[in-house]
Amino acid sequence: MSADTVKEGFVAAIPNLRGFAVSLCGNLEHADDLVQETLLKAFKNINSFEEGTNLKAWLFTILRNTYFSERRRLKREVEDVDGLHASRLAIHPEQHGHMDMCELHDALNLLKDDQREALILVCAAGMSYEEAATISGCAVGTIKSRVNRARAKLSEIMGVKSPEEFGPDAATDAILSERGYRRQA
Amino acid sequence: MPILGADYTAGRAEQGVGGLDAALQSQIGHKLKIMFDQVANAAIPDKFLDLLDKLHSEEKLK
Numbered sequence A: 001m002s003a004d005t006v007k008e009g010f011v012a013a014i015p016n017l018r019g020f021a022v023s024l025c026g027n028l029e030h031a032d033d034l035v036q037e038t039l040l041k042a043f044k045n046i047n048s049f050e051e052g053t054n055l056k057a058w059l060f061t062i063l064r065n066t067y068f069s070e071r072r073r074l075k076r077e078v079e080d081v082d083g084l085h086a087s088r089l090a091i092h093p094e095q096h097g098h099m100d101m102c103e104l105h106d107a108l109n110l111l112k113d114d115q116r117e118a119l120i121l122v123c124a125a126g127m128s129y130e131e132a133a134t135i136s137g138c139a140v141g142t143i144k145s146r147v148n149r150a151r152a153k154l155s156e157i158m159g160v161k162s163p164e165e166f167g168p169d170a171a172t173d174a175i176l177s178e179r180g181y182r183r184q185a
Numbered sequence B: 001m002p003i004l005g006a007d008y009t010a011g012r013a014e015q016g017v018g019g020l021d022a023a024l025q026s027q028i029g030h031k032l033k034i035m036f037d038q039v040a041n042a043a044i045p046d047k048f049l050d051l052l053d054k055l056h057s058e059e060k061l062k
Helices: A003-025 A028-044 A055-077 A098-108 A113-124 A129-136 A140-157 A170-178 B005-009 B022-040 B046-061
Strands: none
Touching: A003 A028, A003 A055, A003 A113, A003 B022, A003 B046, A028 A055, A028 B046, A055 A113, A055 A129, A098 A113, A098 A140, A098 B022, A113 A129, A113 A140, A113 B022, A129 A140, A140 B022
């Protein structure tokens, strides 16, 4: 794989890596540190990447391994005091109902790590169950089960029982956005 | 790629997998996608491009 191809592939993957990282850790600055570390590790270990396979999935795997290793190390060093992690959460409020998004993110952080990861990969990053299973190193059935449990838990945490309580759906959002009615933070 | 995965896109009826209403599952997926896209659709910070340029140059020198 040429250095040019590697660079192009990495650049193309950065937006999704950032989206994945911020969904996992809840903090843009931390997310960017994770992406940077991922790129460094990936470049260093590019020889272990099998050409013709899924580069994005490979990079996602490095990022999630980096994130969970860091989590395990931090957990050993200091047990997270209730609310400390949550208080550090910050996502940029550029568009769409800032409060809704913060609430969603807080709820997301209350899920088990494996469930949160599965939900983000499949529902937010648009990975197939197969890709998500490869990234997480588990069976496809396990990913499906984690996604289902995560969805149920998320709606329970947020106290949402019907889609209407979750705000506008995709179609309404598209119309509001088109007409410039999208709610600002 | 499917946002909600094969089970959902296969068009399960009102009661979705995991006991949740299919429309609610769809809404959860939609909101997660918005959250993800807020970052994924932003411009790539220069620091990443600079880093890749540096790594790329070093690789070419090898």
